[in-house]
Amino acid sequence: MSDQTIPVVAIIGRPNVGKSTLFNRLLKKRRALVDATPGVTRDRLYGDLQWQGVHFRVVDTGGLQFDSRDRLGERVALQVSKAMEEASLALLVGDGREGPMPLDREVASWLRPWGKPVLVVVNKVDSDRELPASYEFSSLGFGEPLGVSASHGRGIGELLDAVARRLPLGSGTVGSGTVGSGTIRVAIVGRPNVGKSSLVNRIANEERVLVDEAPGTTRDPVEVTVSYQERPYCLIDTAGVRSKRRLNSRVDAVARIKALEVIHGVDVCL
Ligand SMILES: Nc1nc2c(ncn2[C@@H]2O[C@H](COP(=O)(O)OP(=O)(O)O)[C@@H](O)[C@H]2O)c(=O)[nH]1
Ligand SMILES: [Mg+2]
Structure with a gap:
């Protein structure tokens, strides 16, 4: 385990909103599996990046579903919890083409008790057409949402600016992830x-x-x-x-x- 401190940003949301696509976009790599079927991501995936001199670590997580009939759901949620334990900031990702769904509200309620800063990111805002739906996400109660398109790269610079502003520099703990030379x-x-x-x-x-x-x-x-x-x-x-x-x-x-x-x-x- 590394003892360096680098702030961790957790990407959280219900399945299929584009968390892994956003993770890949932020890292500029096709690291995480992306698919149109929900529930593809299961484990925590880490990647380090730097934006205007600020270093931080992003974690992609599996989609939260809160469905007791889903056997894997509970274990995915445990992995998401582990990501939240380390996180200094959570990105609550929603789908701008669908607007806020009941499950997004459940995810918001799940996030609130952690008492950590949350930035609402509305993905799939591929054009101005999705902007009105993206504003509706302010009803989740975490302030003004930021519209992005992970697959087209829209709004990513603004998102990184917003993340960098919110990170407590030098804080945050690191569980696992970065691999130095000599490893x-x-x-x-x-x-x-x-x-x-x-x-x-x-x-x-x-x-x-x-x-x-x-x-x-x-x-x-x-x-x-x-x-x-x-x-x-x-x-x-x-x-x-x-x-x-x-x-x-x-x-x-x-x-x-x-x-x-x-x-x-x-x-x-x-
Ligand atoms: N139109 C559009 N589709 C996207 C965008 N980001 C992701 N998707 C699609 O949404 C689906 C789910 O993406 P994925 O990243 O696996 O979602 P996750 O389950 O939240 O990790 C895939 O078919 C992606 O290609 C986006 O910005 N715009
Ligand atoms: Mg995923």
Whole structure:
């Protein structure tokens, strides 16, 4: 674990509003899996960036649903809670094409007790046409919303300005994420359901990666920084690799490609 202090900004919202697209846009990389089907993101993904001299860390999280029938929902919420514990600022992301939905209000109510600053970001404001709907998000009670388009890059500079203004400089704690030089990168690769994520959680000594009995739970490669005998290691948990003909969905297919890509960038593969 790193002891440097860098403020953490958590990207929070219901499924499918474009959190991962925004995360990728902020990092200028296609890091997180994005798909039109809801519930793709499950784990916390971290990335560091710098805006006008201000360094901070963004965390992409899974969509909050508060549906007791959804088995994974509760575990996703636990991961979102872990992101909030570290965060100095939350970006509450909504969908400007749909306007505020009941679930957005539930997310707002969930966020309030954390007592942390919240900036409402209305995504999918691809044109001025969506602006009126974006203003409606002020009813969430966290001040004036900011309209952006993560996929088109609209309003991102303004968003970064707003984030930088709100960050308490030098505060914020860091759990895991940045990988410095000298860090040994270790990929955990294998068939679905052999226990890759459980192994990572055991080594990290926390529920860092979501584990479920259903195969294919991990989708995004999840980087987890640990130290052992004073040496830093970055473990990268990956989606299970199964044969192409057994892939069930496009999300599985992309997750498989991402897992295979990880292998090329590491020092050691387990
Ligand atoms: N029109 C439009 N679509 C977007 C925008 N950002 C994301 N999307 C789409 O919304 C869907 C969900 O995106 P994703 O980032 O996976 O949402 P998440 O579940 O909140 O992480 C995908 O089909 C994206 O391509 C945007 O700014 N404008
Ligand atoms: Mg996502």
